[in-house]
Amino acid sequence: MSDKVTVLVAGSWGTALATVLAANHSEVYLWTRKPEQAAEINEAHTNHHFLPGVKLPGNIIATTDMETAVSGSKAVVIVAPSSGVRQVAHSLKPFWKEDMLCIHATKGFETETMKRMSTVISEELGCSEGDIVVLSGPSHAEEVVRLCPTTVVVASPDESRAKAAQGLFINNDFRVYTNRDQLGVELAGALKNIIALGAGLSDGLGFGDNAKAALLTRGLAEISRVGVEMGANPLTFSGLAGLGDLVVTATSQHSRNWRAGSMLGQGQPLNEVLDSMGMVVEGIRTTEVAYAISLKLGVQMPITDQIYHVLFKGRTPRNAVEALMGRDRKTEMEAISQETWEQWHS
Incomplete structure (x- = not known):
């Protein structure tokens, strides 16, 4: 069997x-739409824009x-931004073979349809969602390329595919690690x-740290x-794709999401933040x-609700925090339904 493996596309991850x-x-x-980027990778062995x-x-x-690549x-x-995954999968389709292992490492949703990436890819390739393996976990590109120890999870309801993906990367x-909860791993990677x-x-x-610790804890909740309401295993959110990825993404300056949030907190308008980032958030x-x-x-997703209003409805970050702190009194476990509790302990 060929030892060739293909990655679509040539961003940082x-x-x-x-x-x-x-x-x-x-x-x-490594497939890219940009001839100048391909030339740089082949001739200089660098990808300076994304990994200087x-x-x-x-x-x-x-x-x-694409044909040469695949x-x-x-x-x-497939490691395209969520907005481009359908187009990449569509371009892949003519050269796709059923015996090829398909893995995606994109953490997001298709905004227009609210579909997960495994759904989008399977629709374009004409295969089952279960044929797609999801790779996720705490993993900054900048550290992976420096060979810093990194641990991730690959998920598929088809255990043989998950193990094949594990063998490909480990x-x-x-x-x-492998996990059969494809849905949970995909949701955790996106929502964190x-x-x-x-x-x-x-x-x-x-x-400060007190506020951030509370935000991470209640955010994970x-x-x-x-x-869980969508059908995921609650334990997945305590694992690498959930808690692990949340910690690394919410506490590091490598994180585009953290950096974008920090700039918004300092008063920069959203359009200026996105222009300065130069990469997808x-x-x-x-x-x-x-x-x-x-x-x-x-x-109920109170943190998500407030961030939505900051991003899209003009609410100030400070007013959003005041709204969160002023919510009705609750017990810590009140927001966990009996059904969730039973699933957690079953």
């Missing part, structure tokens, strides 16, 4: 995952041709970005609550979707 794969496999193809100062392995081959690959890893620097925005807002306002799109989901399901 896609490039970082390509470096992991390059340590394990002889040929790693990083030298890429020589067995990473960049191309703008033909003969044993696995395809090495001494990049540890991989909202709480990371909130953590940035709190830091931008100068509120609300994303778990909506996840998934938490902003995810907040819009999660707010709609919470209304549809009738699930």
Whole structure:
């Protein structure tokens, strides 16, 4: 069997995952739409815009041709922004083979349809959602390429596919666990970005560690609550894709979501924040979707509600915090339904 693996596309996380794969496999193809980026990767072995100062392995081959990128690959890893996943999967379809392992590592929703990425990809490829493996967990691209110890999870209801993905990536620097809760891993990876925005807002306002600790704790409670309502295993939110990814995304300056929130907390308008970032901030799109989901399901997501109003309705970050602190008195466990409690302890 071919040892070729393909990554679509060449952003920071896609490039970082390509470096992991390059340590394990002889040929790693990295697809990009930009000829100048492909030339830089092939000639200088750098991807300066996304990962400045990083030298890429020589067995990473960049191309703008989808057929060249995919033909003969044993696995395809989709790492596009959520807004571009459907188009990338559509472009992949003519060269897709059923025996190819398909993994995605995108943390977000399709805003227009509120669909998860595994749903979007399966629709375009004409396969089952269960055929798609989700990769998620606490993993800054900037640290992965420096071979900092990193641990992630790969999830699929098909255990054989999850184990195949585990074998594809795992090495001494990049540890991989499997999980059968594809839904929970995908939801946790997307929803924690909202709480990371909130953590940035709190830091931008100068509120300190007490406020951020409370926000992370209650934020994890609300994303778990909506996840369980949608059918996920509550324990997944205590694992790498939930608590692990929340901690790393909400406490590090590597995090685009934290940085965007911090700038908003310091008073910068949203359009200026996005212009200065130069890369996609998934938490902003995810907040819009999660707010709609919470209304549809009738699930309380007070932090998400306030961040939504800051992003899209003109509420000031300080007023949002005052609204959260002024909510009705509750017991700590009051917001956890009996059904959730029973699932947790079953």
